[in-house]
Amino acid sequence: MELVLSVSIGVLVASGVWLTLRPRTFQVIIGLCLLSYGVNLFIFAMGRLVEGAAPIMPKGGFVDPDVYADPVPQALVLTAIVISFATTALFLVVIMASRGLTGTDHVDGSERNP
């Protein structure tokens, strides 16, 4: 599991990074989305992987923390998801505006001079 998830995080991050280094705005935004998947999974992985142990507690009594997944990374990922959603939306609007104002979808607002 750990291996598969690590490799997957790596693939997401690598694709994301590769795309964010590209010159077209849409590539960058897709890249940022992929990157945020990778990062979110990374945060999540920091709580270690547990199957069938959602952090939903019994009502009262002794609670053994080790039986449940760590809720902290999950809470962090939730916040991160929301924030990356918001910023993706904003970035999208900005690339729309940039496309409209410059007539190109190059990140620099003008085509690279050969």
Place this chain on the structure above:
Amino acid sequence: MTPALILAWVLLLSQVCLVSALVLASMRAIRGPRAQDRVTGLDTMYVCAMLLMVVTGMRQGTHFLFEAALVIGTLGFVATTAMAKFLLRGEVIE
């Protein structure tokens, strides 16, 4: 072989089936060739993932994954429908 064991095996196999279905659907999404094929692929991926969550929940004996499945089942179609509408009309909201 007890029924419980059989069920365990069936659930495992079911997971394998569903994941294989997911992989096949993703192949359609990746290969295309046309945009509508990709959307069909993605739509199927959604269904497979949803069923996978249900089966995983059954295997793990937890019902907490059901919400995730429910969200896919109820609202997941909005994404693919929007894509389809984009293909149909060139814009999602007119």
Place this chain on the structure above:
Amino acid sequence: MTHLEQLPPSVALIIAAFVALGSILTLIGALGLIRLGNFYDRLHAPTLATSWGAGGILLGSVMMFSTLGSRLVVPELFLGLMMLVTTPVTLMVLGRAALHRDRAEGRAPYDTLPLSKK
């Protein structure tokens, strides 16, 4: 003792049957998605998964959790209904879009031509 062992054997077997049916149908649907030759044919493949594919698995789930919790747990039915209702929306729009695109590119399937009434 796992939760599966808590199930009565007969129930376990029925659940197994439903789940097996559902997942195999789903797999076949996905297989169709890959194997079928044109888009309109492929359009039919996912419905295998959303009709009895999902139905089998969800019924299995209902049985399992109702038995385990010894009370009726049926939200799966809601989910199944939703699958039934929502999947066609995507497929209808998608089929319409495909037809529209094909027509726009002048490669409409011949047998749809009557629609254009020309």
Place this chain on the structure above:
Amino acid sequence: MSMIPHPVVSILVTILWMVLTGFSTGQLVLGVLVGLIAGVGYGRLATDRVRLRRPGMMLRLAGRVALDIIQSNYNVAALILHDRRRHRRKSGFVRIPLDLTNRNALATLAIIVTSTPGTAWIDLDPDDNHLLLHVFDLKDEDDWAHTIKTRYEPLLMEIFR
């Protein structure tokens, strides 16, 4: 605007709520509340009242559809698995004239047709109310027209009258 613009919708939502959350008094109260809100929400969008009649017919329809779906599941699954002999199967479009005009009924028909493996609702011609259907295994066009017109349409016309 009335408090309960769409009783049918509100009741259906309440039932769905109960299905979703479990059957208890508390959930019933909540479900009714949610159902009312949902009804009001629907009322803002749809001006025509949703009417459902003849619960018996509804059950008959449901049974018929369930059976049809089971059967076509088998058919289509088989066809997919044996698709190497592709030449024996011919898929294609069928145009079927419909008498149904109620949009809710039409939508229900669309769901039935599309959810059934092997048939896919593509379009409804607004001018002459012809349905364009894609059929996975098209042996006889009239056969499909017949199925729709006899198996589903009359029931739907009764239910959504």
Place this chain on the structure above:
Amino acid sequence: MISPVHMIVAPILIPLVSGAIMLLYDERRRRLKQGIGLASCGLQLVVAIALILRAKDSGDAVSLYLLGDWASPYGIVLVLDRLSAVMLLLGSLLALPSLLYAGARWHRNGQHFGPLFQFLLMGVNGAFLTGDLFNLFVFFEVMLAASYGLLLHGTGRARVGAGLHYIAINLLAAMLFLLGVALIYGVTGTLNMADLATRVANLSAADRPLIHAAAVLLSGAFLIKAAMWPLCFWLPNAYSAAAPPVAAVFSIMTKVGVYTVIRLGMLLFGPAAGASSGFGAEVLVVGGLATIVFGMVGVLASQDLSRMTGNLVLVSSGTLLSVVGLALEYQSAPMLSGGLYYMFASTLAIAALFLLAEPIGRKEGGIAGLLAVTAEAYGLDPEDEVATGDVGPVIPGATTLLGIAFLTCVMVVAGLPPFAGFVGKLAMLAPAVDVAATLPFVWGHWLFVALLILSGLATMIAMVRWGIQSLWANADEPPLPMVEIASVMALVGTLVLLTFAAEPAMRYLDRTAEALTQNSVYIGKVMTTAPTGTGTE
């Protein structure tokens, strides 16, 4: 009666509430919104002063606020110490004049200026106050999100182009931040900065490299914000493209980056950090010095004031980063206090220069020129109003006033006596030489001394050249609304005040710096403060 203890959370809540209230009114109620905004900024200033006094008076000068009344390493805590109090004061000192200035015309140049401005302040203040690493991320994002909006305020090609780069880079930075925080949690199991500091000190040898890697990831995020070369190229473009009041208030944002570097650097890698002590100090020194050089070259190479000022931001950042690096490396508090003083002065002056750029530039084209700049924004929408017309009373003798303000600011940023900039530079130079005298072969200090002086020189050369061209070569009096010059003068006045009050300020900052290098008080306070009661029954 609400206890004054809650004043610590006020700098976050005041802007949040006032911003939210503004959203309840539509865009036509601009005057009301501006009024709410000014009231909020004024209140923040009052609170900041009160907090400074509190931090000054209280014995150990660290006050804790347990949000939700949860015990310290678990819940989120706000920590008010001398450093955060100073930063809050700086922020509110910038905010009030900038907002006032915006009231002349800029806030009408687009939508939702008022709320965005308040939310920016909320983010900035939150970043200064929070004692929790992830909460810091959240406030960073609040600040950044608002800054995106403010940068794009008024749109136009330049702003959107710069904004695109700014946002892309900051989104990447946010990813780094998240990776870093997550890694820290994964290894240490905590998010509270003080708790983290104690855990870092006791890390096993196997875990330590991971924490260092996390620190590298985090510093990527912070140093982008603090604009360290070579992560700083977005800054001059973005700041010079932004509307003047926006650029002015942005000058606090690089300081947020610097603040986090100081806070986390001193806390996690201070003298008590065991094997991690002084981690990354060399990078800060080298990067800071490189930033000074780059900013200096940029100031010389720039042709217009806002871009020059943008590069001055780099010089200021570079100076601070190298000071922090040197302080981290040699535990030298005096230099740090000088750096803080310099930061205070240079930030205010830079803000004033951003505000000045536009009225002085107006000499060349007048209102028409202003319109030409933003004309591309007015195209499509008939409902869009053109931001001209009523700008309030215009004052005579504009050139003289602008000249005085400009010269004062130049003297501050160049470190020319007698203003605060000089005092700040001196307060860094003397200890730097001091350290260099006691330790042989410390090239970092000598280089720092040389660059500090050279950068002042370059600033003077470039700014004087520009000022002469713009203020002296053109005989026209620019139209200068009272509100605009009043806000500039408020900043200049603050600078003068800072010069006169240099001694109390330096004494306060000396203690600030000492507390930073001796972080046990901070950690102890955070780890021992108990909740007021049980939050639940």
Place this chain on the structure above:
Amino acid sequence: MLAETLILLLVVLPFLGAIAATTMPVSARNGEVVLGGGVMLAGLVALAALFDQVSDGRVVSRTIEWVPSIGLDLTLRVDGFAWLMLLLVFGIGFLVVIYARYYLSPADPVPRFYGFLLAFAGAMVAMLISGNILVMVVFWELTSVFSFLLIGYWHQSAGARDGARTALIVTGTGGMALLAAMILLGQVVGSYRLDDVLAAGDIVRAHEWYPWILGLFLLGAFTKSAQVPFHFWLPNAMAAPTPVSAYLHSATMVKAGVYLLVRFSPVLGGTPAWFWIVAGTGMATLILGALIALYRNDLKGLLAYSTISHLGLITALAGIGSGGAIVAAIFHILNHAVFKASLFMAAGIIDHETGTRDMRRLSGLRHSMPRTSALAIVAAAAMGGVPLLNGFLSKEMFFAEAADWHNGTWLDTALPYLATLASIFSIAYSLRFIVQVFFGPPATDLPKEPHEPAAWMRRPVELLVLLVLLVGFWPAAMIGAVLQSGVLAVLGVDAPYYSLALWHGFNTPLKMSLTALALGTVLYLIAAPRLQRANEAPAFLERLSAQALFDRLMLLLTRKWSLRLYRRFGTRHLQVQMRLVVLLVAAGAAATLIDATRMWPRGLFQNFDITFALMWLAGCGCAIGAAVQAKYHRFAALALLGGAGLVTAATFAWFSAPDLAVTQLMVEVVTTVLLLLGLRWLPKRSQEIAGDRSYQARARRAQDLVIASVCGVGVASLAFAVMTVAPGLTIGDWFRRNAYAEGGGTNAVNVILVDFRAFDTLGEITVLGIVALTCYALLRRFRPAPESVALPSQQTFVELPPLSAAEAECEAEAKASKEPTRHDVMMAIPSVIMQWMFPVAIAMSAYLFLRGHDLPGGGFAAGVAFAIALLLQYLATNVRWIESRITILPVRWIGAGLLFAVGTGAGSLLFGYPFLTAHAQYVTIPLIGQVPAATALLFDLGVFAVVVGATVLIQIAIAHQSLRSARLRARDEAEALSQEER
């Protein structure tokens, strides 16, 4: 006590005067004179009162604290030498104030002039009497600044602007160097107090930093007093009004440099380095200045170079550094100030009355301006060093030192000859000044008819020339005491014996003087005709002009080099910046991890699960597919992104994070719709991008692929390294234990979000709100690219037959009534089902909201669900149709939601608990049973509102663009139609 008050007064008065002066009305010329003169007179009176207390080497001082913690205190310290300099500042200042009254024209804004002048005087005074070497630098720099402002007084003239800029840059640079020198000096001595520094000469000279201190110090002193090669700013500064030249550029400011040399000669002097640099520079300046002065045609230019030359003389004396030399230096500071100020004023009168300062045009002024001529001739003679005038005396002292003092170097041997040579030149230029301006036939083509100036304009000159004569005749009586106290202040017990007598016999200095006088006259006679036509400098100097060098340096510095460097070490390309960020961080992280044992792979295939691996096979395939397709097939990339997101969500579900799965899925849906909405405005890419297959482009892609892979591997191995080691004690344990007991909810994640760490959530929803507002604001002025304005091609292709006239009418009617149009019919049946889903989705939203605290769900999920429900309705029909039925005010939702969340959190303040303290309880309601009633639920309601508002606002803002662009199209069509009609 009185003395201490007086010295404070000396500093404060001019500054107060300056403030008062600037506040006077623009035309208050007389008022300004009274004010300025009053200040100067008061200064003189105070000086007079102080003299007794500083005369025999005593010092009066007083300390005012400024920033003692960094050694900055305003120690005011007056000794004989400072007193002597102050005499110049106030004395000549007094005369200049009066002179300027008549010099300035009524059009000149006098408040600014007098304000700056008095402020300069204040800075100068403060510099002279500051007993703290850092504060000395402070005021030193201030004199530069005020000098800058005064030179630029007539800023309409380009010359004034250039002159001011050059002066500030050169002297300001020197000032910075001086600051560095003083800091080092203070470090070496251990104190910034002047007294301590002056007493620590031996320590300083022995210190390893001495060369640095000396170099920086001299840079400061030389730039200020215009020593070669930094002299060029002074002639340019002549663009200043003449009173300024007379005051700053002859008598006071330029003397600050030599003042400093003399003052610090006991500390830094006496070493070979000092001698060679200071005396060498001084001599070079002396000779070059005199030589160039000879060539200048401009009266003020001549005087400026003469000033440079005389400053060189004083510098040379300081360089020699013997007791006699110091005496001569101090004496010459005084003498030069007196005759040069009078000459400048005279030149100003000539300029004022004739309209020109060009010696080639001036001639025979003795006829029209006899009194002025007489005065100027006497002063010029003193400048040339003619006997019986004050300049002669100090020059003789210099000659004596040059001839008598020895240290055995070649420079020492050459000194007498060089001094004589310089004197020859100075005689020649003085003669040129006298002969060409005042003698010869009266000039005919002057801009103005020359006549004597107003009497009061001449009075200052008269007074100064009187001093020239009096000092020349009775030096000891006139100036002996002052000079003696100055010398004592500098040299203390080492002060030499000297005589101020007129006649010392026919000695070497006199011989040198006479030789110079004779040869100078001869030189003038030979050179005069050529000088009329020559350039303004000797040819070799013209080529080697420091001014040209400076200008070139500035150009290179501020244009070429800086721009080149800036471009070389900076970039404006986003790609490069992103690459740098990634590379730097990756390299830094790699460096820290290089020997991390925990990073070594172990247990690779533990817990390997084939299904999970297969799932990620699909996920990774989608991710890589998206990366490949994003350039040319955006839609495909979008679909594949959805696939990757789906697998991510499934992973969350798999590993016990149902809340994450739910949220991720819903956000996924909204993001997809958003990106689709955006795609509308990024037209389909039908052509290949130019150069996309070029070698460079491929190389860039490959390079980035390597970088990206490194990052991927790095993050993956970090994740693996952490995941495979069990966590220690985390704060998560506490949350798990206390979620129910303390937080009152069973869903620990939700309890964290709305209670334990609700502050994060508050920030998070604020971010969402902010972003929505920004999107909205930006889109209000969105301008689509021209090719995007058109209707999408899908809609221009009509598969249905053209409308008949009647049908078209129906269509128009339908549009007007906001009913679905014929085009909407394509979506007719699907949209019915979508409408059915509205109540269901509302129920879903309620379901997710109510379950949140105990089970997966929560305010955020509910909000997004609700937003999706609305979105679906937009999808089903169109904007106008929906908005005519449902009124949503998303901005208010955001505002209200934020206020609600804050309000809930602030409620606890009323009960004395900190912000966001939650109160949780299960309430038993009849029929329903136990219901969780936590304030956290209310907080979640705020979250819900913000999420709905923000999500809807963003989507709608983008969606509205289609509407706007339709309006735009309609307008364009109407315009095209009306043009056709025309």
